[in-house]
Amino acid sequence: MWELLVTDYSLQGVFRSFCQNYAYRSRSNSAGKHVCAGSIPLWDHVRNKARRDKVEVKLSVKFTSREFSLKRMPSRKQTGVFGVKIAIVTKRERSKVPYIVRQCVEEIERRGMEEVGIYRVSGVATDIQALKAAFDVNNKDVSVMMSEMDVNAIAGTLKLYFRELPEPLFTDELYPNFAEGIALSDPVAKESCMLNLLLSLPEPNLVTFLFLLDHLKRVAERESINKMSLHNLATVFGPTLLRPSEKDSKIPANPTQPITMTDSWSLEVMSQVQVLLYFLQLETIPTPDSKRQSILFSTEV
Secondary structure, eight states: EEEEEEHHHHHHHHHHHHHHTTTTTEEEEEEEEEEEEEEOOOHHHHHHHHHHHHOOOOOOOOOHHHHHHHHHOOOOSSSSSSSSHHHHHHHTTTOOHHHHHHHHHHHHHHHTSSSSTTTTTOHHHHHHHHHHHHTTTTTTTTTHHHHOOHHHHHHHHHHHHHHTTTSSSTTTTHHHHHHTTTOSSOOOHHHHHHHHTTTTTTTHHHHHHHEEEEHHHHTTTTHHHHOOOHHHHHHHHHHHHHHHHSSOOOOOOSSOOOOOOOHHHHHHHHHHHHHHHHHHHOOOOOOOOHHHHHHHHHHTO
8 A cells, every 4th residue: 555645736637647547546635735545556657657748756665564563552641542541541531432433433334334445445644643633632623524534544543543552452361362262163162262251351342342343244234335344354453453462472382383473473363363253253242131231331322
């Protein structure tokens, strides 16, 4: 995925035409810079245009490995919402599901459910950072900002919120148990283990997850249009919701074949995806009477 800002107005028509011809998202941002985002080769088009019009274009590319980009960073923030423990945010807001999660889900369900590749296609980074800043300072105009932005930026903001939590939604303490539970071969034992672990989550984590889970299932119901199956959604959100603060491999201590660091990381990501997929594929999440009323009330907040 690339994002290109063109500040030379003599060139903006070139890239606007390119974006339109190849069905790219194309717009002018608040700073008057033309933004074009997409995922198919740009260079041949630029090079051919440059040969004809003697245009010089300089591009710089920075690669960040997925392992590093998904790394959960420690945080001691007490203000704002990004990088702040979910229990602190919900207590401050007097809610069970953080405001940012509810707002993003509401906007996506309003106009993004049939967006092809929703949650998989990256939003424009500048829009995501603008929304992040607005939510962090509790900007009252954030809902207006969201209504004017590409829905993929809103989806990206939601993913960023969960990725920047100092502790995963599934918690560091329970993460190893989820990794072991999903590997059980007995389906009855697996269901018992996974449900008991889920219901052991702190209430804000549990209610927020169930709220998000219902939303993702509704997204998958439009798979024929948006091309986002349960498996695709699990692949996107699994590492985001489960990746622990400190990466500890859950690979067996004495594997039959040597496992490289990359293989170990890949297997762990696969496990995270499978955990989320398991819950997405369940028709219902049975809950004890002691928690059912609280959960039902909370998810409506």
